[in-house]
Amino acid sequence: MISAATPTVANALANPMHARAIARSSDAAANQRSSQHIADTLKLLGETLTPQRRVLHAGDVIYQAGERFANLYVLNSGFCKIVNLSVDGREQVVGLKFRGDWLGFDGIANAEYACDAVAMDTSDVWVIRYDALLAACAATPVLLTVLHEAMSRQIGCDRDSLMSVCTLPADARVADFLRYWADSLAKRGMRTDQITLRMTRAEIGNYLGMTLETVSRALSRLARSKVIHFSEKGRRDIHIPEVNALVDFVQRCLSPARTALQ
Amino acid sequence: MISAATPTVANALANPMHARAIARSSDAAANQRSSQHIADTLKLLGETLTPQRRVLHAGDVIYQAGERFANLYVLNSGFCKIVNLSVDGREQVVGLKFRGDWLGFDGIANAEYACDAVAMDTSDVWVIRYDALLAACAATPVLLTVLHEAMSRQIGCDRDSLMSVCTLPADARVADFLRYWADSLAKRGMRTDQITLRMTRAEIGNYLGMTLETVSRALSRLARSKVIHFSEKGRRDIHIPEVNALVDFVQRCLSPARTALQ
């Protein structure tokens, strides 16, 4: 039954193909493998667990901090944000999730979720009972591989986030954010030349640790230096002629050779 | 053989007692449970896996980015840092590990480690072969619980880091760092009134996303406002009369201008 999916996933796991956004180049072949791997994983989960599906609209809450942990979730389409709220009321977007990403790992340790997960677009998630998943792992060990890989990838991804926030100036951070977004789409087989940010400047700024004005200025500078273009109407659609130009822009921000623009 | 250890850990997992640094109060009872839980987990790992032990000295590398993934590590004593190096040469401390913490999760996804792990003091780590661990999980399911819990906790911990860097001004970030350090010690049953930072100002600054001068100034201000005291000789030993005073200090940094969500 799962024999068709299993080898594919296993094989995929053998060669590391969904390496986290390695700065340069969106290798088309690697992206295709990533895309295939996500599809295979979803197929495997669908066949072995027949998860319940939940359709979501922008703003819908998938789970909330404090809620008793019972399920993991896998995003089948759409995308959503993970929001952390500190006791003193600071609110912070700490993660973004795309198709194939898992949600809810933060809940395992303390038997309750530590963050809110909120859809940012029409999405559908698969609900995976954690106990059922563990039970199924006994019969289908590759499930465990997939689970651990997803947790591991999230750890790496979160660290990259921290790295970006800690080491990059504002403009570079915005450029790197767009690069990350485009790469995420590319890894899912979606086009990256024309992307629609479904976040406000305020949300982007929150995620990147800066104000909405700074985000706006950074985007304007990126547009002025032709690294991105805004579509005719609305400033939410962004055209990225060449993703690598974003990487170069980040480098230019970092090098003291002030080739950067004014 | 493991029947003595298993119920303890299982029981410990039932009530969420090692909640991540909840801002206020270092609840003595909770800390004691945490400490016990760490001891129980180490005992369980020692008995079921008889891991190889490695003694380390400050500066020793546990694993390096790019190295083929095969082992997870559990820190039995001492402590160490996790360092991420970007392709363009930016270096960033992305995590700190204490007794009972696991290292190497970042390696699972891509079959190679993504970071360096470096001892910052005389330490000893237990080497846990990942495949052996998975095999042992079949016979001792609580091992899997422990593993997932550790990964989950790390995800939460990394997010707290990001939150701190993104939402706190420099002084508050340093105060929160000391609070985190003291809490980490408290959860391991160590005294928190007198702590010895085994990091230079430069390392602290790197971890917190600021310069070493800013760290120094922040510490001076904390000392001036009596929240901490430097010991007579050397400025590495810090006396913290009341950990909650650090929490209050963070609040005071925030209160002038309450920037809730933008």
Place this chain on the structure above:
DNA sequence: CGGGCGTTTGAATCAAATCAATTGGAGTGG
């Protein structure tokens, strides 16, 4: 059409980085 957002942009301000000078320990070797 007008009101409400989200966005852009400018000017003033402020926090943190940078630059620079000095102090203080730890270690070395005459």
Place this chain on the structure above:
DNA sequence: CCACTCCAATTGATTTGATTCAAACGCCCG
């Protein structure tokens, strides 16, 4: 033991990058 270097840390002066405050624009929708 002192003179010496080396390096971490502190502190001050200055600059810079980001925030804040403010005004205006464009867009969507009732």
